[in-house]
Amino acid sequence: MIENIHEGWRWSYYLGIILSVITLALYQFLYHPPTFSQLHVGKTRIQQTKELDWIGMSLFTIGCVLFLVGLSWGGTTYPWKSAEVLCTLVTGIMTLAGFFVYEAYFCSVKPLIPSSVFKNTGFVAVVTCATVASMVYYSLTVLWPTIISALYTTDSIKVGWQSCVIGGGVVLGQAMSGLAFAYVPRLKIQCICAAALVMTFITSMCSLSPDRWANTIAFGLIACTAVGYIENVAVTCVTLLWEPQDIGLASGILGSIRALGGAIAQALYVSILSNELTRKMPEYVTPAATKLGLPTKSLPSLFEAINKGDYSDVPGINKAIIESVGDAVVKAYTNSLHYVFYATVPFSCIMLVAACLVPDAKKFLTYNVARRLQDKSFRKSSTEANEVAVQAMNECHPDEAKVASHV
Numbered sequence: 001m002i003e004n005i006h007e008g009w010r011w012s013y014y015l016g017i018i019l020s021v022i023t024l025a026l027y028q029f030l031y032h033p034p035t036f037s038q039l040h041v042g043k044t045r046i047q048q049t050k051e052l053d054w055i056g057m058s059l060f061t062i063g064c065v066l067f068l069v070g071l072s073w074g075g076t077t078y079p080w081k082s083a084e085v086l087c088t089l090v091t092g093i094m095t096l097a098g099f100f101v102y103e104a105y106f107c108s109v110k111p112l113i114p115s116s117v118f119k120n121t122g123f124v125a126v127v128t129c130a131t132v133a134s135m136v137y138y139s140l141t142v143l144w145p146t147i148i149s150a151l152y153t154t155d156s157i158k159v160g161w162q163s164c165v166i167g168g169g170v171v172l173g174q175a176m177s178g179l180a181f182a183y184v185p186r187l188k189i190q191c192i193c194a195a196a197l198v199m200t201f202i203t204s205m206c207s208l209s210p211d212r213w214a215n216t217i218a219f220g221l222i223a224c225t226a227v228g229y230i231e232n233v234a235v236t237c238v239t240l241l242w243e244p245q246d247i248g249l250a251s252g253i254l255g256s257i258r259a260l261g262g263a264i265a266q267a268l269y270v271s272i273l274s275n276e277l278t279r280k281m282p283e284y285v286t287p288a289a290t291k292l293g294l295p296t297k298s299l300p301s302l303f304e305a306i307n308k309g310d311y312s313d314v315p316g317i318n319k320a321i322i323e324s325v326g327d328a329v330v331k332a333y334t335n336s337l338h339y340v341f342y343a344t345v346p347f348s349c350i351m352l353v354a355a356c357l358v359p360d361a362k363k364f365l366t367y368n369v370a371r372r373l374q375d376k377s378f379r380k381s382s383t384e385a386n387e388v389a390v391q392a393m394n395e396c397h398p399d400e401a402k403v404a405s406h407v
Helices: 010-030 045-050 054-073 083-105 115-119 121-151 156-181 187-207 213-237 244-290 296-308 319-342 344-355 376-380 384-395 398-404
Strands: none
Touching: 054 083, 054 244, 083 115, 115 121, 115 244, 121 156, 121 187, 121 213, 121 244, 121 319, 121 344, 156 187, 156 213, 187 213, 187 319, 187 344, 213 244, 244 296, 244 319, 296 319, 319 344
16 A cells, blocks of 8 residues: 555555544444543542542653663663663662552552552462563564564565564454453463463574574464463453452553563563674674675775665675675574574563463353443433442442442
8 A cells, every 4th residue: 555555654644543533433432431420429530630649650650761761772872881871770770669669658549559469469470471471562563574574575565464473463362362261261271371382482483594484474473372362361350350449450550560561671672683783783794795805994884785775885895795795684683683582581481480370260250240331321311329329330339339429
């Protein structure tokens, strides 16, 4: 579409806009969650806003931003030993440490992340599995197009189709998990098997090479399918391990930790790839070019040309040198990517251990609906009795709801 339509790349965004409008319409007409007054009987929006953990949110956000910026700067924008990187990393880590201390001992409102949630071993295990799975997924979404274009093909259409392995594999795994969740026994065994598949096939990516295209695609597809399987189990399972009134809290903690883990993995893996390429490009490209007669003084121009993909301005270059340099670039990328997948091994081991601690959710798989949407009768009326009834259904505290209605 980009190559054959006049608007070109803009259609990448036009499609997103079209789908977003359709989604907005579907939400508007088909999704009817309880209103604010139904969920928070006796409280105004201002009161609820004052009860938010603003200090905790600020500390968490600042700490994450500083830590991720320092991680992304290291070895690329600045050396790892530079003051810019070390100060940013240390400040971010100290801020996050301060956040957890504040949440545990000094927060006077409902904490953003209560320390009590980490005493629930099953919840921690599920969050750990989901976080490591997201670290695999988010990093591959960034690295996979580079893998395909650097090692196998530069055809944009083929790169696009082969990059569908990541998203397609995750969606396939989520669909399989949704079907198996209620019918296949022993959720823990399912998680252990999925974690073992992720560990096996992501680690197997350490063997990727230009002559193993089929293996690369197969390993990536199987690993991402297992990632999708674990993700779907985790998102569902966290809502079963807490009381109905804490579903939002549990899901929010899962989402924030997953997002943080994914961002850390993305920054870490991209940093590893950049650092290894910086080291290996001269190691492989320089001898490949000079042994065929390229003048040493042309090397700076050659490395600029590699980044641009255009060798026409490199003094003394010829077709044989271009082919030799191309092979050297592929070799440099191949060996650099190996180190990226080596870095995934510890995380995969952590996920496998966490999967062994996932609780069996069979006893929670009932027809009870913990959080209810509004039906037609409730949407037509917003009386106080209805608000109390909705809060009672959603929080399982009808007596407290009645008391709150008189506050």
